[in-house]
Every structure is written in C-alpha cells, then in structure tokens.
Amino acid sequence: MVAIDSPRTTTTDMRRRIASVPPVYWVLGILLLIIPAFASDFVMFQIMGWTFILGLIALSLMFLGGYGGMVSLAQMAFAGFAGYMVAIFGDSAISGISQGWPWWIVIPLALFLTVIFATAVGWLAVRTEGIYTIMITLAIAAAFFYFTRQNYELFNGFQGFNSVLPPELFGIDWRGPEAFYYLTMFWAVTGFGAVLYVSRAPFGLALQGVRDNPRRMAALGYNVTAHRVAAYAFAAVIAGIGGILLTWQSAQISPGTVGIQSAIDILVIAVIGGLRHPIGAFIGAFIFVLLKTFAVDVLIALGLGGERFQLLIGMGFLIIVFFSPDGLLGLWEKLKASRRRDPLTGGQR
C-alpha cells in the first residue's frame, strides 16, 4: 500500500531533508558541477572520469566489506564481465562476435547477467570467512581472467574487443570530455547516494547486523546466507555500472582490464580511502588516479627512474595502512577525536 502525503507535509519533509544535508556536501556538489568550467579535457576525462569509475567499483567493495564484513577481490571481475557483455551484445569492431543490439536492451541485459554471475560467486563465497573469502574471490577473479584470455568464440581471447562506444543519446557524443565527465559523475553520485540510503534501510541495517554478529542475526529470524548473497547481487549492480563506463572510457575491453593486478588495485583503493563510509571509495580512487598519472613525472623530476611509480603507490599504501587501518577516513576521525580530547584528563572537551 502506498501512503499518500498531503502536499504540505511533503514540502516540510523536503525542507527538513535538505536542511539535514551536511554543508560539506553542498560545497562538494557545487564544485563537482562547475569543474568543467575551468578544468582541462585531460583532467575531466582522464583524472575525474577515471576517479568516478574506479570509485564506483571500489564502492561495490566498500558495500560488501564495510557493511557486510566480506572482502571480495572479484569486484573487478564483475565490472569487467559487464563491460564484456556490452561489447558482446552491443557494437564493437569485432563484428563477428558483437551482436549490435540496441543499447536499451544491451545495458539492462549486461547488468542483469552481471548480477546473475555475482550471485553465483556470492553463493559460493559466503560459505567462507575472512581470509578464505579473499582467497576464493581471488581464485574466481583469476579464473575469469584466464577464461577471457583463452576463450576466442565469445570473449575474443587476448585481443578482447575494441571500438566499444557509448550510444549517441540526445545527439551528444558521450565520450566527449565534458559529457563523459557529467555521465560518470552522475553515476558516481547515484551509486554513492544509493549505498548511503540503503545503509539505513532494513536490508543495509541487517547486513551490518550480519557483519557484527551472524549467529545473533540467525537467532533473530534472518537468513544470514541469503542476506550475504543478496549483498553480492546489490554490489554487482554498482560494479557493473562502473565496468560499463570503464569500457566506454577506454573504448575497449580485454583480459588486461580484468587481470589480478586490477583486482588488487580495487582493494588498494578501498583500503586507502577507508571502508567505513562510501565516500572513502572515491577519496581512495582520486589518490590512486593521481599517483598512477603523475607519480612517473614526480619521480623523473626527482632524478629517479620513472618506472618505479608502482613503488610509490605501494609505499603510500603501506604508510596509510600502518598509521590507520581504517584508511584516510580513519585518520581523519582520529584527528578529530584527538582535537576534541582534553590533553590533561583525556576526557572530551
């Protein structure tokens, strides 16, 4: 049954909701909207676009890890799977395989199949805990990588698919820097909002309950396994959207996109940002993209070998994990708490 609100309550409700949005979100929102006014094409397409895409995929891991206590290394495989599905059912340069179906069938179908794939993986993975979940999802990510590389009938093997382009909707070239910026930002904000919203809905609360105490959740009448599997399905939608955008950004999808290295990159991004809050995924992605793009230049400017940029990322990761296992968000929380604490009594000021 749908409850009907009078227009008046809806307006006050809306006002209250708007007033409850923290000021930092307003500043961030306005900044994100006006970035194209002064940023270069490279910043919009490469830096910000990539940040939003990797952020989305890391967000799917944050949802599973932060709320569900399940660290999955298969999120990049789900993202890549969605990308492959778009290439196989839609258009690409490999006309022998690509079906060329219209986008309004291809995209929902790709996401649907990704959810099925993730549900099957989740169904297997939720029977394990901790390190074993990481191992089993890593094994699945590796298996998917090798499968795409060796299968030529469907996945076109080592070559993969190129010229996988977004549809020209409303006459806009969605791969243009500005359009692509807004496209990826829209989905990043939607994914962020959806995760934040669901975290306070029965499904999200129950997932956090499962994380804190699965045995008690069962004793309260919840089917713990079903909840965990459903979390994989939900996270797969987010990872899938990220994967499709990633495929459009580079206009191609190949086994290299879904390799073990990329799977680990997503984990690094989520951990750098922090698994406590959805914003952590995007903070982590932004730092990762900056390092990946500029570390070479910085190293060369310092007179060091440019090929050592992975070392810089690794060291950054090490330092953050060493000082704050909760990532940059955890570091921020610690700083806030220590500023509130009275240096003499140790109590709250």
Next chain:
Amino acid sequence: MSVSATNISDRMAATGTANALELRGVSKMFGALEALGDIDMTVKPGERRAVLGSNGAGKTTLFNCITGDFPPTTGSIRFFGEDVTGFPAQERIRRGLRRTYQISLLFTGLSVIDNIYLACRGVSRGRFSLLRPRRNDALMQSAEDLVRVVHLDDVRDTMVSDLSYGQQRQLEIAMALSGAPRFILFDEPAAGLSPTERRELVDILTGLPGHVGFIIIEHDMDVALRVSDRVTMMHNGRIFKEGKPAEIEEDPEVQALYLGGGHG
C-alpha cells in the same frame, strides 16, 4: 511483585491446549563428551520455569538445542505442538521463540534503536527491503516502545559499543521481547548486574504479558525463585529434580548439592 503462580491457570487457558515446549529424550554429544543426556521436559504455555544447576550442568547447551543453535544428537523437540527438531534457528524464531545470551551478542557497530529495530524486523516481512522505514512505520514504533520498556530512552542513539554492561543486558531483554514472542529463554539475565538493576530485571520479568512463558537460567536464586512457577534442577547434563520453588528450596538433596545446605 508477587510470584505469578496464582494466575498460571489463567495464562495457560489463554494459549490453547498444546504444551509450549516438549522435549523427549534429548541428548547432545560433543565428541565423546555427553553435555546433555536423555532430557524429558514439558513446559506449559505461559509457564515460567527456572533451570538451576552448577556450571557445566548443561543448561546453556539445553538452550542451544531448543533454539536450534546446535541440533540435538538424539531426541525430539516440539514447540506449541509442532515438531521443530529439524528446523533452523530462524524458523523457530518466526514461530515465537526468543532467547537472550549469557555473553551479550549484540550488534556493537549499530545504535540501540537500530539493534531493537533489527530484532523487530527479523520476524516480519520486508527483511530485504531497500526502502528506509518511514517515521510512522509500525515496526519503528514498536522498537521505540521497547526502548522505553527497558528504560534505555536516554541512550537511544548511542552505539552499543559505548553502553555500560548493565545497559547491554537491558538491550538484550528488549531484543528478546521484540515481535510478539510466545516463549523466551533467558540465559543468566542477572549476571553482573547491580542490586538496583536486578530489581528492575525482576520487575521487567514479572511484568511480561501473561501468555508469554519463559525458561530462565540464573545463578541468583532470589531472582530465579521469585519469577518462576516451577524449577528444574540439572546436574551433569541430566535432570534430577523438578518441582515448585518452595519444594526445591526445601529439598535436602538439592540443598546438599547446590545450595550448600544453608541457603534461604
């Protein structure tokens, strides 16, 4: 705060004819160790039963078998006439069985109200709902009511990890009371509570609706005997005596074994 034995027949009449709980030949082995042996036990609807016994007597194992946390090795368990022996824990919960835990098993990363809301949601539909509850949501309202019943209004939005031990025990009880329970298993609810908190606990237990029966495991004899209609004594995984609180208190065998001879 009188012992509720006087109105037990009213309470039983209100809940039909089948026994609330019927255990036949229940045993539980952990490897070669017999934790429970051949337990026969019948609890009538609305009855309040205390289970007493020294540490390791098998009381908590008995609870785990009844709730389905561990399946019994042999025997059958009927809940309100229905054989639930093979049912998973959540199916028993949905039929109105609740329990509290000796060691608090709460959701420490969530607030008090979220813990109780989850407990209320667990036995209703919409556990997978992606929509947030509205402010006038019926389950949210019952969660709010339970916060008041166990006197936790002041800490409604506090993280459970920041609650005192006594408050966590109260929250345990609120969670057991959620979603129309028919029968509750209390596992040492008074352990670690201050005298004032114990009095509050007795108030809460005696104030439960008449049709709600319970079994209480409790080391504090004052609490146990005050809130129960009948007492079952356990020793080494077996039942060795059953009777009214007064009979048990005066039984020489019980006194020798458990009460140390001079308890009153």
